[in-house]
Amino acid sequence: MPPRTLPAEPVSLVLYEDPLSPWCLVAERRVRAALEDLQGAFTLRLEPFPLRAEPSALSAAERRALVRAARKASREPEAAGTTPELWLLRDPPHSTMPALAALVAARLQGAAREAALRDALRDAALVRGIDATRRDVLIELATAAGLDVARFDTALSAPATERRVLESFDEALGKGIEAAPALVVGDEWLVAGPRTADEYRGVLRRYAAARLGLQNMRVVH
Numbered sequence: 435m436p437p438r439t440l441p442a443e444p445v446s447l448v449l450y451e452d453p454l455s456p457w458c459l460v461a462e463r464r465v466r467a468a469l470e471d472l473q474g475a476f477t478l479r480l481e482p483f484p485l486r487a488e489p490s491a492l493s494a495a496e497r498r499a500l501v502r503a504a505r506k507a508s509r510e511p512e513a514a515g516t517t518p519e520l521w522l523l524r525d526p527p528h529s530t531m532p533a534l535a536a537l538v539a540a541r542l543q544g545a546a547r548e549a550a551l552r553d554a555l556r557d558a559a560l561v562r563g564i565d566a567t568r569r570d571v572l573i574e575l576a577t578a579a580g581l582d583v584a585r586f587d588t589a590l591s592a593p594a595t596e597r598r599v600l601e602s603f604d605e606a607l608g609k610g611i612e613a614a615p616a617l618v619v620g621d622e623w624l625v626a627g628p629r630t631a632d633e634y635r636g637v638l639r640r641y642a643a644a645r646l647g648l649q650n651m652r653v654v655h
Contacts, residue, residue, distance in 0.1 A: 444474060444475060444476050444477045445475060445476045445477070445619065445620045445641070445642070445645070446476075446477055446479065446620060446621065447465070447469075447476050447477065447478045447479065447617060447618070447619055447620075447638075448478075448479050448480075448481050448617070448618040448621075449461060449462060449465060449478060449479070449480050449481070449615060449616070449617050449618075450480075450481050450482070450483035450602070450606045450611055450614045450615065450616045450617075450618070451480050451481070451482070451483060451614050451615050452482065452483060452484055452485040452530050452533070452534060452614050453530075453533050453534070453537065453552050453555040453556050453559065453566075454485055454520065454527065454530045454533055454555070454559045454560070454566065454567075455485045455503075455530075455614060455615070456503075456504050456507035456508065456513045456516045456560050457503065457507050457513075457614075457615055457628045458614050458615045459507075459512065459513055459516070459556055459560065460507055460510050460512040460513050460615075460628050461615035461617070461628040461629070462480065462615070463512040464512060464628070464629065464630060464631040464634055465478060465617060465631075465634050466478070467631040467634075467635075468631050468632075468634035468635035468638060469638070471635060472635070472638055472639070472642070475638070475642055476619075476638060480552075481602045481605075481606070482534035482537065482538065482598075482599045482602045482603065483602065483603055483606050483611065483613075483614035483616065484529065484530045484531050484534055484599070484603060484614075485530045485614065486527065486528070486529045486530050486531075487529060487530075487531060487603060488529060489528045489529040489531070490528055490529075491528055492521070492526055492528070497521055497522075497526065500518070500521040500526075501518040501521050501522060502518075504516065504517065504518035504520070504521060504560075505518050513560070515561055516560040516561055517560070517561065517563055519562075519563025520559050520560065520563050520564070520565065520566075522563070523563065523565060525565075526565065527565055527566075527567040528567075529567065530567060531567075531596065531599060532567040532568075532569070532572065533555055533559070533566050533567050533572070534599045535590060535595045535596050535598075535599050536551060536555070536572045536575075536576070536586075536590060537551060537552055537555070538589075538595050538598045538599055539586050539589035539590040539592075539595050540576065540579070540581055540586060542585070542589050543581055543582060543585065543586070547579060547580060547581050550579035550580055550581075551575060551576060551579040551581065553579070554575040554576075554578055554579045555575060558571065558575060569590075572590065573586075573587065609624060610624060611624065611626065612626070613626075613627070615627065615628055617634070617637075619637065619638065619641050620641060620645060622641075622645070623637065623641055625637055
């Protein structure tokens with residue numbers, strides 16, 4: 435049997451994430467670190483998966499869970515400097531959908547502008563504890579990220595923008611994803627939850643070696 439080789443076209447990686455989740459920040463940085471050893475074999479795309487989809491006030495238990503998760507993530511090197519202050523606000527975000535819609539609106543101005551806004555959102559929410567779902571804050575962050583604010587504001591108001599977030603959310607749920615972060619490899623393997631960079635690297639290497647024989651989605655535990 436001839437040896438298996440990498441495909442001529444890079445394999446698609448989709449990381450479902452929310453910029454208000456520090457664990458998504460950790461996962462993205464670890465996936466990118468893993469990809470440094472596999473340059474040219476994979477392409478990475480980030481897609482929205484809301485930490486909180488429905489706009490409802492946090493219960494005391496939900497707030498405690500979010501604070502605990504943020505504190506635990508802050509102990510990871512990739513999330514150094516992050517705090518749980520966002521969820522300790524007097525009136526914390528009811529839903530993270532506005533932040534995800536903002537990224538969809540920014541994507542219309544190119545990948546670089548989307549990435550700049552994601553960085554700004556994370557700094558505001560995860561480091562400074564600012565409610566980055568408020569429209570005035572989103573406009574301010576878009577300005578700082580170098581977006582055309584008039585275009586951004588128009589896109590943010592368009593019904594199609596929120597629909598795009600919901601479509602991504604529904605697509606992820608259809609793949610069996612229950613929470614972010616979650617990495618889909620080649621639309622075949624699902625890596626649920628944050629992993630170490632070595633674990634991501636191992637999964638990607640195994641996929642590259644075995645992909646020609648795969649047929650169905652595989653969940654990596």
